[in-house]
Amino acid sequence: xxxxxxxxxxxxxxxxxxxxxxxxxxxxxxxxxxxxxxxxxxxxxxxxxxxxxxxxxxxxxxxxxxxxxxxxxxxxxxxxxxxxxxxxxxxxxxxxxxxxxxxxxxxxxxxxxxxxxxxxxxxxxxxxxxxxxxxxxxxxxxxxxxxxxxxxxxxxxxxxxxxxxxxxxxxxxxxxxxxxxxxxxxxxxxxxxxxxxxxxxxxxxxxxxxxxxxxxxxxxxxxxxxxxxxxxxxxxxxxxxxxxxxxxxxxxxxxxxxxxxxxxxxxxxxxxxxxxxxxxxxxxxxxxxxxxxxxxxxxxxxxxxxxxxxxxxxxxxxxxxxxxxxxxxxxxxxxxxxxxxxxxxxxxxxxxxxxxxxxxxxxxxxxxxxxxxxxxxxxxxxxxxxxxxxxx
Numbered sequence: 001x002x003x004x005x006x007x008x009x010x011x012x013x014x015x016x017x018x019x020x021x022x023x024x025x026x027x028x029x030x031x032x033x034x035x036x037x038x039x040x041x042x043x044x045x046x047x048x049x050x051x052x053x054x055x056x057x058x059x060x061x062x063x064x065x066x067x068x069x070x071x072x073x074x075x076x077x078x079x080x081x082x083x084x085x086x087x088x089x090x091x092x093x094x095x096x097x098x099x100x101x102x103x104x105x106x107x108x109x110x111x112x113x114x115x116x117x118x119x120x121x122x123x124x125x126x127x128x129x130x131x132x133x134x135x136x137x138x139x140x141x142x143x144x145x146x147x148x149x150x151x152x153x154x155x156x157x158x159x160x161x162x163x164x165x166x167x168x169x170x171x172x173x174x175x176x177x178x179x180x181x182x183x184x185x186x187x188x189x190x191x192x193x194x195x196x197x198x199x200x201x202x203x204x205x206x207x208x209x210x211x212x213x214x215x216x217x218x219x220x221x222x223x224x225x226x227x228x229x230x231x232x233x234x235x236x237x238x239x240x241x242x243x244x245x246x247x248x249x250x251x252x253x254x255x256x257x258x259x260x261x262x263x264x265x266x267x268x269x270x271x272x273x274x275x276x277x278x279x280x281x282x283x284x285x286x287x288x289x290x291x292x293x294x295x296x297x298x299x300x301x302x303x304x305x306x307x308x309x310x311x312x313x314x315x316x317x318x319x320x321x322x323x324x325x326x327x328x329x330x331x332x333x334x335x336x337x338x339x340x341x342x343x344x345x346x347x348x349x350x351x352x353x354x355x356x357x358x359x360x361x362x363x364x365x366x367x368x369x370x371x372x373x374x375x376x377x378x379x380x381x382x383x384x385x386x387x388x389x390x391x392x
Contacts, residue, residue: 003035006380009104009127010038011095011118012059013066013111015046019297020110020134023185024048027376028057030369034377038108041098043091062098064091066113092117099125106130106384112150119157130160130383132183135294136316137171151176160383162376165316168294181379184320185295186372189364192304196281204233204346207283207307209240209276209298210290212251216241217289217312219257220335226261227339233346236266238283240276244269281305284352285345291315291332303363308355310341320367326359 016024031038040059042049043066052059064087095118099107107122107129109115115131122129131154137147154161155175162183163169169180206225210216218239228235244251251269258267273279276298280286286302288311296317302309309327311317321327328345330337345352365371 014042014044014049016048062094096121128159132162164295167316186369199281223335224338
């Protein structure tokens with residue numbers, strides 16, 4: 001049954017990349033499925049503003065700039081805010097003017113500072129606001145004080161919060177967590193599967209995809225592959241992501257580790273591949289070693305490519321994989337357990353096929369674009385139907 005039309009005003013920086021870019025584009029391309037019309041405000045005419053324009057989204061540039069990272073220490077935030085206050089106030093006033101002019105059903109944001117600036121603009125304009133959190137809150141920084149302060153501010157600035165996993169939801173606190181609803185990211189699974197149709201698996205090949213940064217823990221994959229090869233099992237590793245170049249200290253560490261372990265002929269740095277589907281589809285096993293991701297697109301991309309997954313048992317990737325049924329869990333940061341899991345899968349084609357098939361069935365129900373868009377619209381409806389804040 002068709003849904004009632006809904007107009008959602010999305011506030012962006014105009015220079016989005018990575019997961020936020022992918023998410024916003026997916027939602028734009030599939031908005032009609034659930035009766036949503038997205039309208040876009042960009043602070044800057046950056047690369048993502050250009051991409052939205054090319055796709056016909058007609059974003060409006062209002063000028064201004066905000067940081068996109070989470071605030072640091074409370075003292076650092078206070079000092080930064082004092083210096084930035086005139087610029088931030090200008091952004092707030094410009095968003096408020098657009099909210100009052102357009103009168104959207106909902107205001108939607110993706111970054112911490114915009115949650116606050118646009119959230120309060122929506123409040124002053126008598127419109128509900130919802131903020132999406134594309135990552136996890138750091139629960140340990142400043143003994144957890146940062147999480148408490150940030151969650152309190154977001155909880156009072158927004159009518160609703162979207163988190164991309166239960167794991168991310170649990171890192172919020174207080175009002176922000178109470179207002180939070182989980183909406184898993186979605187992907188065009190059928191399109192990915194069609195794109196890799198006919199690509200054959202390479203025996204013994206393992207792949208890991210992600211930015212080359214300590215949080216992704218590619219060093220564990222290298223060490224595990226070395227351990228598997230030491231058992232006499234032919235095994236190679238492809239590392240997809242970047243920056244794979246001098247100047248990236250973690251890449252230099254990884255390259256040094258490859259040399260120390262004598263793996264120069266068996267580990268290949270592929271750099272950035274967009275999309276990475278060919279590399280994932282041609283591998284026999286796909287890894288995710290991170291414990292700090294809020295979701296992990298590579299998980300559902302790996303499933304769509306028909307490649308069985310091994311993930312750490314801590315963090316959001318573990319939430320996406322049912323251990324033993326749709327993939328394997330290994331203890332976080334345990335290279336020996338990871339080596340055992342890799343060796344087991346490379347030696348058992350029947351298990352690889354079973355895991356891949358079960359994961360495909362599960363992903364279509366949980367992470368397909370229709371499931372995502374319907375859940376997103378349900379949350380939008382819930383927030384829009386609530387009693388909106390008023391400016392008095």
